[in-house]
Amino acid sequence: MNIMLNLRAVKGRAYPRIIGALREPSWVFWQTFLPILGMAAYVYVYRSLDAPKEFEGFVVLGGVMTTYWLNVLWGMASQLYWEKETANLQLYLAAPMSKMSILAGMALGGMFSTTVRGLSIILIGVFIFQVDFVVTNVLLLIAIFLVTLVALYGMGMLFASLFLMWGREAWHINILLEEPVYFLSGYSFPVKALGSVSAFASMIPFTLGLDAMRQLTFPSMAEWGLLLPEVELTILVAMGVFLIFCARAALNRMERLGRAKGTLTMRWQ
């Protein structure tokens, strides 16, 4: 594997994302301000039910991680479908770089706007909703956050491979995955409440990462934690490595299938 080539490819593909965000600042309204309204609605649901204050914090933290999940779904996984429709995909595939470099570039580039959104959510949580984050272990929190992102983006790359084969079906699967994943990952509630279903839900990196981060920022709600944060970190590391390997294999396999069936360059599938 040519490392310099792939690093340059990552840089090359990240560039349009960053420049696009700077040149068309209307994303701040569409992808930062407006989505926060949806998250705020869940905070008010808890207030209407007289829930403990920490539950509002769960929603805020869930909102932060959800922005990365949405970036995975829409900024990366389904992006290959969009690239196919705009005739860029064939140029990417005919180039010598790895497909994972392209996806990594998209993910890194998209992280700029995603992180702005995440930070906005935290600021609103703290200053508007008066959520009190009590961080018990900063290093562990950062480690879990970063490893969760790696695992999540690995999962995104796996989904992206589907788009090499399918067209609109994969796009609709993307739409379908939003809410069920919110539910299974405990986006706005502690996943332990799902009982035995939480074991299945733990297969999503988002679930364990969010659960661990909640335990480290709301220690008073530790009884709602699924597993110890350290254990969840270990599982996330294994998951991340596994997902990235699977993504690589799936991308190669799906590309080959796409080449055999002729769907790589087929538009409006």
Added chain:
Amino acid sequence: MDAITCKDLGRLFKSKGRAVEALKEVTISVKKGELFGLLGPNGAGKTTLIKILTTLLLPTSGNAYVHGYDVTKDEKKIRPIINMVSGGEYSGYGLLTVEENLWMFSQFYGMPGKEAHKRINELMDRLGIAHMAKRKVRTLSTGERQRVNIIRAFMTNPSVVFLDEPTLGLDVETARLIRKFIKEWIENDPSRTVLLTTHYMMEADELCDRIAIIDEGEIVALDTPVALKDMVKKEISLKIEVYPQIKVEWLNAVKGVIGVKSKEMGGNLGLRVIVADEAAVGDVLAGINERGGRIHYLYKEEPTLEDVFLKLTGRGLE
């Protein structure tokens, strides 16, 4: 080792019970340094062949090699040495400038930044769009956009370039510029190879060292443009304008002259002379000269590749 080799290459598309054989036992070889043309009407299989050779599509039968590498298995070895341009291409990102789009694509080939910028600037100068470097791609006209696409393909200095109808829909000036560029590019380095598909016979005739004519997925002829046109035996038609007016009855007696038509053209004499072969042309011109006539205008109609295609398939190219 040839630049491109196809042996009994076939591609079958199946969809909802229907099968379309886009390519049927295509066998061609393109030497290094050759500008090879693939001429055929819409739907002949030209783009399908390009997709297979650029590793975007697998064949369903036969083999194909680029620089000795198998297109089905060695895509990682092929991709660093090829590039491609399609006609009517809308690749890139509308929000980026011309320079930024080109730089981005250069990174996909691992070009160091400085080298990439130097190459991009050189090519933008060559193709007359240096002043558009900072313009957003979405503001470009079709011709300007295609020049950018050409730069995108050539800036990586590929060994083999696949051009799929590169002048489709372009104005005369832009098309001419691009053809000139392609010709000069290949002449500058004998190791470079171009495979060009087109349904413009004039373009194939002008540019290509050899041409394969493809129809309904099959190669129906493969040779140099001259040899292909020689396949078509045709009478030679001469249009001549002579001054001052002379008598023309003697022309019917010239050996090889099949027919003569004349008309007055504002004091001059317009002649249309049909001859059976080249030898008669000299006799006609000499006879005009002996009788005091001067040639104001002479035009000889040549057989075209369209005539070749028509003879081979019974249909026109367009």
Added chain:
Amino acid sequence: MSVKYSMWLEYQIEANWTSPLVFVLYNTLKPVGGSLLLLAMYYVVTGGFLGSDALYYLYIGNAFYMLVSQTLFSVGWIIHDDREHYQTLKYVYISPMSYFVYLMGRSAMRFLLSILPLAVLIVIGIFLGVPYRIAPLLLVVTFIFGWIFIVSAGLLLCGINMLTARHGESVGQAFAGIFYLFSGVIFPLSVLPGWASKFSLWLPSTYWFSLVRRSVLGGEVDTIMGGFTTSEVAVILLAISVVFFVISYVAYRFADFLARKKGILDMSTTY
């Protein structure tokens, strides 16, 4: 006639991408996932699922919100899709059919297609013990008013999208978030800060969701909206919807004019 064809087109794009079985499954799983999230939130606080006005309020509000979010998700996508994906916007635009009518047709079909997931949730609500007291005539009126206000919101969104880049597929959903937060969809308006609940009373969606509760649950449990009679809610909704429609239409026309003036009607903004 034009409306018929644009409705047909929307159906081809939104419904004709898979087998009927998968389509039904898709339209079941998606809304169920969204509702399960709220039910889980309710459960972790109260420890149960049954017998509470708060639960029914939340459930029915969210179910009918599917109509709003799904319609706006698709409508919010029409301009960007036509402009940059299919590249047909300019061809439809210059055709004799009004582009406005084209948008109306597509949003009408999207609205109709969104009734399927709503129906699924209504049925599931039976198993949750939601005490349905359906007033059919009022429900029909509610749907009609709903179409007016959702389509108006969609029109406003389309106008904005004519002038902005394609940032992502979720702009429609994000836009719907305004209604989600400020319309008493899943929590009573009294929970909002004072200025916000005052703002809510200017949105047609607030009255629409109140009509939904009255037509499905037989009454209004929100203390603020409970101060209006059903007739008052209907009249206010009609009046505000008409005003909202006019504002949206004017905004759409202005955006259309600006897009043509700036030459960005068929721009490409992918990144």
